[in-house]
Every structure is written in C-alpha cells, then in structure tokens.
Amino acid sequence: MAKKKSREPEEVNCEGDPSPMIDCCFLLLMFFIVNASQITVSKDPSVNMPHAVSASEMKDANGCIVVNVFADPDVMGAKNPKALEKFNQTYAAYPGTVWGVADASQNSIGYNSGQSQQLSEFITKQREAMEAKGIKPEMIRLYLRGDADAPWSRSSGAIRAAAAAGVSNIVFGSLPAEN
Amino acid sequence: MARRKKIDPPAEEEITSNISSMIDCCFLLLIYFLAATSLVSEKKLDISIPPPGDTASSKKPKVDPGNIYVTKAGVVTWNEGLTVGEAYDPSLEPGTPAYLQQRRMESLVENLKMLKEQADAVETTPVVMLHGAAGAPHQRIVDVMAALSEADIHSVGLSTTADE
Structure with missing residues (x-):
C-alpha cells in the first residue's frame, strides 16, 4: 500500500513590527516633556503642602525665590515619619531649622527663627543675581512653600525677610x- | 576567438538601518521624565504686600478697609464680628467632602466681593488687612488667600498678632 507522503508546512517568517510601539513611546515622551517643563522650583519633600480651593496654574517659575517653611518636627513626624527623617537628614547641620532654602548649587541651607536677618541677606543675594540675569524686578517673587501645619x-x-530684601x-x- | 566572459550583476543588497539604539535612548528619556514629573502640579496664590514706606497706602482710604482675623485655633472672622470659618481640624483627610467644606469660606468670599464692588465704584483698590495669630496654622492663611483670589483681590496687608 502506498503511503501518502505528508507535506511539511511552509516556513513562516515571524517578524514583529515595532513601529506602533515606537510611536506610542514618542507620544508618551512628548507628554512628559511638556509636563515636566511646567514648573521647575525645587520641592522639599518635608513640606506637607496646604490645599487651596481657588488657585491658578504656575506657568513660569522664572524669578521665584523659593523659601520652605517647616512645621514643628513632632507635628511633621506624627503626620509623615519619612518626611521627618528626610528633614533631619537634610538639615542636620542647621539645628532648629524653620526656613529652608537651596543655593545656586542646590545645596540646602536651613535658618532658625532667630536668623531672619540671614534669610533676608540670602533673598537679597538671590534677587541681585536674578536682576543681573535680566529678570525684571516685578517678576521677582517670593515663592512661599509653607507647611499646612x-x-x-x-x-x-x-x-518680612523678603520685604526687607526688596x-x-x-x-x-x-x-x-x-x- | 576568445570567449567573452559573462559578468554577473552585483547581488542586490538590502539597506536597513538599526534603530534599536534610538529606541533604547527613547526609553531612557521616557523613564527619566516619568520619574521626574509629578502629575499633581503645585498651584499658586499671588499676593502683593505694600512695600515699606509706601505713602499711597498710608493715606486714608476712600473705602473702609476689610479686616480678617485668624485665631490660633484657625477660626476666621470678618471685621471682628462675623465668623466666616470654623476652627481648623488637621485630622480631616484631603479630598473628602468635610475637608472641602472646611476649605471653602463662601461667606468671606461674598464679603470680599462686596468690598471690591464698593472700591470699584469709587475707582480705588480695596484695602484688606489680614491679622493672623502667631500660632495660626498656615493652611488657614492659605484658605483666606484663596478667598481673596476668588474675590479678585491681590493686594493685602499682613500683620501678626499675639496668640489668645
């Protein structure tokens, strides 16, 4: 009896087309680039930001002098122990810190409640540096990142320190x- | 006679570009921006304070100034008589209806809008003084600033009073 010879299936070339994935990737990339450029003020994670029912979008961070205002460490620790840990780590060299700023090299500096004069001097230096860069005086603002508590x-x-600094x-x- | 040598045409080469390195870069950038972007962006409340020695602000205003008082407990009163905001409760969870209820001070917004209308009628800027107790929570001050912003008042005098 003659055996029927089974035919081998033809080899199929399986290749995935990556172009839709690349398209998606580019779209996501553009979305995140646009969002990331909205605000570039340094954010201290130890500050529990307050909430406002009526506030406008921060479109331009140019000319903002950022000052973080911290709550008492025990209040901060009760709400968010990680925030307190980060705060103690960042401002270990500045005991009793109530105001935190970042200098031009993004190093954190802490001032205690008796150092308002030093804070004012820091703001003055920042203002002068911004004016030297060509930022208009009316565009120079104090960006107060105060803890809700x-x-x-x-x-x-x-x-007051900012007002004294002009x-x-x-x-x-x-x-x-x-x- | 010599036989002519037949020359074969060169084999057709498929030109392909390797895009894998570009995709790698793209992914790296994507991961960077994913990590660096916070979708809940901070908002702002613009307020300007009269500069020291401002003679214009020391003149008698055409419209009586509005006074807002914030106590240490976070109770907000308008012109010493009307309570427009209850005591601050830090235990409320953000985003809950009770939390939003505490943030909104509709009565204060109404009074501030009336003051703005009075000032606009005589073509002057409304004068508002915010007297906050030294221990008043910053959140309550931001609530007042939000009310001022809603009433389209962007200039306020600030003072710190002793805790009661």
Missing part, C-alpha cells in the same frame, strides 16, 4: 483641594 509667625517671618510679591504654593 506651620505656625503663621514663621510664614510671616519669611514674608521683594514684595508673594506666591503662596498650594495643591488643588479638589482632584
């Missing part, structure tokens, strides 16, 4: 209250 005396101390425009940093 920080006492008002600390925030007003930073505002900066009278204040921006209160906040997060949207409604998601």
Whole structure:
C-alpha cells in the first residue's frame, strides 16, 4: 500500500513590527516633556503642602525665590515619619531649622527663627543675581512653600525677610483641594 | 576567438538601518521624565504686600478697609464680628467632602466681593488687612488667600498678632 507522503508546512517568517510601539513611546515622551517643563522650583519633600480651593496654574517659575517653611518636627513626624527623617537628614547641620532654602548649587541651607536677618541677606543675594540675569524686578517673587501645619509667625517671618530684601510679591504654593 | 566572459550583476543588497539604539535612548528619556514629573502640579496664590514706606497706602482710604482675623485655633472672622470659618481640624483627610467644606469660606468670599464692588465704584483698590495669630496654622492663611483670589483681590496687608 502506498503511503501518502505528508507535506511539511511552509516556513513562516515571524517578524514583529515595532513601529506602533515606537510611536506610542514618542507620544508618551512628548507628554512628559511638556509636563515636566511646567514648573521647575525645587520641592522639599518635608513640606506637607496646604490645599487651596481657588488657585491658578504656575506657568513660569522664572524669578521665584523659593523659601520652605517647616512645621514643628513632632507635628511633621506624627503626620509623615519619612518626611521627618528626610528633614533631619537634610538639615542636620542647621539645628532648629524653620526656613529652608537651596543655593545656586542646590545645596540646602536651613535658618532658625532667630536668623531672619540671614534669610533676608540670602533673598537679597538671590534677587541681585536674578536682576543681573535680566529678570525684571516685578517678576521677582517670593515663592512661599509653607507647611499646612506651620505656625503663621514663621510664614510671616519669611514674608518680612523678603520685604526687607526688596521683594514684595508673594506666591503662596498650594495643591488643588479638589482632584 | 576568445570567449567573452559573462559578468554577473552585483547581488542586490538590502539597506536597513538599526534603530534599536534610538529606541533604547527613547526609553531612557521616557523613564527619566516619568520619574521626574509629578502629575499633581503645585498651584499658586499671588499676593502683593505694600512695600515699606509706601505713602499711597498710608493715606486714608476712600473705602473702609476689610479686616480678617485668624485665631490660633484657625477660626476666621470678618471685621471682628462675623465668623466666616470654623476652627481648623488637621485630622480631616484631603479630598473628602468635610475637608472641602472646611476649605471653602463662601461667606468671606461674598464679603470680599462686596468690598471690591464698593472700591470699584469709587475707582480705588480695596484695602484688606489680614491679622493672623502667631500660632495660626498656615493652611488657614492659605484658605483666606484663596478667598481673596476668588474675590479678585491681590493686594493685602499682613500683620501678626499675639496668640489668645
């Protein structure tokens, strides 16, 4: 009896087309680039930002002198132990820090409540550096990143220091209250 | 006669570019921006304070100034009489209806809008003074700033009072 010879299936060339994946990847990349350029102020994670029901979008961070205002360490630790750990790590060399700033090399500097004069001097230097870069004086603002639980005396101390340094425009940093 | 040698045409080469390194770079950039971007961006409340020695602000205003008081507990009052915000409760979870209810101070916004209308009527800028107790929570001050922003008032005098 003659055996029927089975034919071997033809070899199929399996190749994945990566072009849609690359397209998606580029779209995501563009989305994140656009979002990342919205605000470039340094954010201290130890600050528990307050929420505001009515606030506008931060479109341009140019001319912002950022001052972080911290809550008491025990209040900070009770809400977020990691924030307290980070705070102690960052400001270990500055005991009693209530105001935190970052210099031109992004090194954190802490000032205690008795160092408002030094804070004012820092803001003056920042203002002068910005003016030298050609930023208009009216565009130079104090960006106050106050902790929601920080006492008002600390925030007003930073505002006073800024006023003494010739900066009278204040921006209160906040997060949207409604998601 | 010599036989002519037949010359074969060169084999057709398939020109392909290797895009894998570009995709690698692209992925690296994508991961960087994914890590660096926070989708919840910070918002701002612009306020300007009168500069020291401002003679214009020391003149008697055409419209009576509005005074906002914030106590250490976070109670907000308008012109010493009307309570427009209850005491601050730090235990409320952000985003909950109770939290939003505490953030909104509709009565204060209404009063501030009325003050703005009065000032606009006589073509002047409204004068608002914010008196915060030294221990008043910063969140409550931001609530007041949000109300001022909603009423389209962007200039405020600030003072710190002793805790009661």
